Amino acid sequence: MAEKVVTDKSGNTMTVLDVDGVWYPRTFCAETLSSIPSVSLRDDDILLYGYPRSGHHWLFEIVNMLVSRTADYVPFTLESGVLELQPDSSLRRLPSPRVLTTHVQAHLLPRELQQRNVKTVHIIRDPRDVAVSWFHFYHAYPADKYEGTWDDWLHLFTSNKFMWCTWFDHIRSFEEVCESLDPSRLYIIFYEDLKKNPLEEIQKLARFLEIDLPRDVLEEIVQKSEFSKMKSVKDEITEKWNGKPAQYRKGIVGDWMNTFTPSQEMMFQDLYRKRMQGSMFQARYEHP
Template sequence: MAERVVKDKSGNIMTVLDPRTFSAKTLSSIQHAALRDDDILLYGYPRSGHHWLFEIVNMLVTSTADYVPFTLESGVLELQPDTSLRRLSSPRILTTHVQAHLLPRELQQRNVRTVHIIRDPKDVAVSWFHFYHAYPEDKYEGSWDDWLHLFISDKFMWGTWFDHIRSFEKMCESLDPSLLHIIFYEDLKKNTQEEVQKLARFLETDVSNDVMEEIVLKSAFSEMKSEKDKITEKWNGKPAQYRKGIVGDWLNMFTPYQKEIFHDIYRERMHGSRFQTRYDNP
């Protein structure tokens, strides 16, 4: 994974993972990845619920309420070479955080089902702040205010949340809408059964009512965190990928001034977007 060093507004140093500095070989590997018609691609900005969604999709595809004994990293396009991806059995559940213009070119030619998960960018910022403060490979010492300035800047890893969403919208212009399903983190938390059933219909899975009920129960974040705690990587004794899994944690971090500034930027960057009003909640 490509890395680069950035400084926040107070001069604190942070090492970030950034696809914009991928080698030509890595970029070529992603864009020329060989896809299959029965692939499922989980797409979205980091810290948006991919590990959670990965488990749910796996249960639906296998028609069981069993958690998988591994993590999603085995199918991450930017982490695995195409030779490793080819060894995965079908149907493969692939994942990526890269912006849409870097996605595999065969996505436009194959019948790959894409599931795009979207989360409130304010909660994404908070989740990533705690994630990076716990990250043992990088001792970032910046404050929440330092972090927030980085998060909305072009220096941030993977590009900004806004750029990621807008690049996805551009891709949608040439993607078969029947092969795309958008799921919002907040809806999945609030109406888990309804959203899991929608996802099952999109994936055209054959799941009995009894198994579906069990999958919904197993989809609860607390249940999943407890189970995945057995195999997931730990930092300082805590699961690296599972923290709170709640909606609205940003209310515990944003000051009124930060909230005002963020929403001014949100309205400017999301003007004309189909998602403009989704998180415009002053």
Template structure:
């Protein structure tokens, strides 16, 4: 199951995960929407036998109960909300989709509307809060967090994480081929005959870059969004956009970690950050541990390592940051 808010990389990851599941590095010969829960009928879903990648933008609690009962593996995508929302704005302008029977909305008005929760799928903040609750309340459900920015910067490492999470016997050579096949321009061209189009233009493929919001936000708009972000994310473990604890988790346990370990360290970081501790600074080598060096927000490295070991063995439960 592939989940994430609108414009968080679901089309890209649909290709990646489908290739990993099928064991064939070939363009998927149909649209992601064919297996999108909110758009596909039961008959259409039944047309695609397993292995298949179902996708959704729904909140965790709105997913079919069967997914929870079966403990279906879920890859949850997270992207900088400024990029996700500005990309959605661009997408909607492409197809001239109108709200209130006309399309004359500016980007500031669009951001205010889309963050209010009044559109389909709610707001980005509601979505991230829902999945954070899922990590807290269903720690035994297999959920892998994939950050769009991490996948852009280190695709081989992230694709390897995904295939390990799914328990697939794909070697490094295979994963490298998937990386090449799913590079943006290559994938965009390969999906040309399958993708949704409007006025001759592909709807879902825009730029696939990190930080494109900077070309669209004014200083005033950026400040407004930052204030909104701090307000909405005040109690969230994902408040820190640079996700330093996420990086530290990977440094400590390599590619063999799950969302629970990530959740724990994000919670530790968030609690200590509220105590106004200094941000730790360290170079991180993702292949081993020996470069951590300093304490993390005055939490000793040995303590954090012990917590990871205890938690992975079931001796420590997740705690909510408060």
């Protein structure tokens, strides 16, 4: 467990924390990270899972509204239940039902996930939008000022020199273990579908969580969880960097088109086809 300096193709650097061969932001605690597989779970836990910058804060609000059976915002942020940030001793103090979150590769998930009746919601987002969102996020990250250009960042994002592993590795690691999970305890939701048809997707999510709510409450949840409205409300309690909410930016679909050059998009699609060949998700973001 040690800090490593990662250098992009132009010589810009960022410092990461190496824990058992997996890289994380250097401000994280190595002991907490290495103990994630042994975290204690409860049968009524809900685990939000997926790659960073995929919409977890948004999903966290929606799930908590469903669990509370109201359209009220929770007076705290998801960081209180993030497995990479909170030791098991702190997680144990959270009241049930807990809404937990993690970005680790699937083989690093808590071992009790295979034994408990935990419901896992896996959110997946277009990796191009993920790359753009993370670029802006990390450029503002006060603990490690990254000065590289978008092209430098894209090169890192698609290489093995990246935190939590690449998006491709993350998806494939999930596929390797998902067959061993009870399908009644696993739900996959796509960011783009949630944006396009929020009422329909929230209804399906509620059914998975075995929560029966009248339509008017579901419609109010849709209204309250609209990204710009939620961002405005959560502005009061969320962490800020340079006066801006750290976790909330645009929350739109297809923002990558404002950033990727034609040659970068061509390169990415070639890589996507190669890395996702045979994946159950291959067709999702594959374009001619």
